[in-house]
Amino acid sequence: FLTRACSPAQQRNLERHLGVAVSDRTPLILEILRARAQSHEGKLQVELARLQYIATRLVRRWTHLERQQGGIGTRGGPGEAQIELDRRMIGDRIKQVKLRLEKVKRQRGTQRRARERSGTYRVSLVGYTNAGKSTLFNALVKARTYAANQLFATLDTTTRSLYLGEAGRSVSLSDTVGFIRDLPHKLVEAFRATLQEAADADLLLHVIDASSPLLHEQQVEVERVLEEIGAESIPQILVYNKLDAIEPGQHPRVLRDELELGAGRRVPRVFVSALTGEGLDVLRQLIAEHAGPIPDTVDDGTVQLLPDGSPAGASRPPADYH
Incomplete structure (x- = not known):
């Protein structure tokens, strides 16, 4: 594990040089958060952060497909079809999680407005x-x-x-x-x-x-x-x-x-x-x-009255x- 964040290129080069898997502090934080999450909202937030992190490191995950060649209907290039497919799947999942978090945010907003109305x-x-x-x-x-x-x-x-x-x-x-x-x-x-x-x-x-x-x-x-x-x-x-x-x-x-x-x-x-x-x-x-x-x-304009009205x-x- 690295104590500081690194770019995808730096992480790939370190793995090639050291011959072992390399992770920076972000996956470690995400793993701790995943273990701590209990509520539906907390689990959604951890999943969103994990997907957003993986999306930036996607290209180096498919080096085992280098011998694959593009065919009819594909953009060509070693492993490119699989990368594009995976990128779309992650993108779709990120959209779904964001929509569900937006629903949670609206529910929290409703609760906050209720507290504001009650003073x-x-x-x-x-x-x-x-x-x-x-x-x-x-x-x-x-x-x-x-x-x-x-x-x-x-x-x-x-x-x-x-x-x-x-x-x-x-x-x-x-x-x-x-x-x-x-x-x-x-x-x-x-x-x-x-x-x-x-x-x-x-x-x-x-x-x-x-x-x-x-x-x-x-x-x-x-x-x-x-x-x-x-x-x-x-x-x-x-x-x-x-x-x-x-x-x-x-x-x-x-x-x-x-x-x-x-x-x-x-x-x-x-x-x-x-x-x-x-x-x-x-x-x-x-x-x-x-x-x-x-x-x-x-906030709703209600005025409290004294015993005499x-x-x-x-x-x-x-x-x-x-």
Whole structure:
């Protein structure tokens, strides 16, 4: 396996020189994703990414047909008829998978519009793979989503209701697929339906592994992917997770502060341990401050009435959190 992506020509030349099969990091990522996919949507997304990858490497798969010659009705050339047939089959399959994913995307859109009409505040967990998003998700909503110390432990988006006593309301919390450095563009395209959950959120909880020596590089990579899916302007809370894995002498003095990300943009930061529960109350308070109380008007124009029949006054989150 190669640690970096290579072109089809480079891969073919390496195989000829080494005499063994050569694969770059993309097939390895796809194999991990295939093993993790549980839902129908997740399996479709992995299949689409695999087909798109194979389509770019198709020509070198048919060297065993070099002695075949084109005949009547063919374009001629060694093995060309088989390559064209295979290319059409893959192209047709890609179209079918895209149509099925588009149907899933419409269903998600219907669910999102229903949440918007009900005035639901949407919060999404994003972050580098293995940053502890699923463990944090389980700790916040008391769920039993699969969580493990491995890459892409969560592939399918899971949404649960999170009650915030500090704001006197519930919000929807979604756990999404983790990001990874140098994620191939085709993989980002294939998982756009899942990543759309983050792009449509009202608030992002950017989970960072505080114990990782590469936390800055991982944070930058997540910000790059968020920009690619159009979610860079959504309000964020930086959640530095795995506080329990940090040496006691390196613990922060306070669990909550602010971090400047450049261009005068200051983002709230909180240190937590999803495993022990330390700092989770501070995180819930931060989410409640962003969400604010339940608005008195919702998208369908309905106005809440007070017991005496008069319309309730509109209440909004504090201006500092917009």
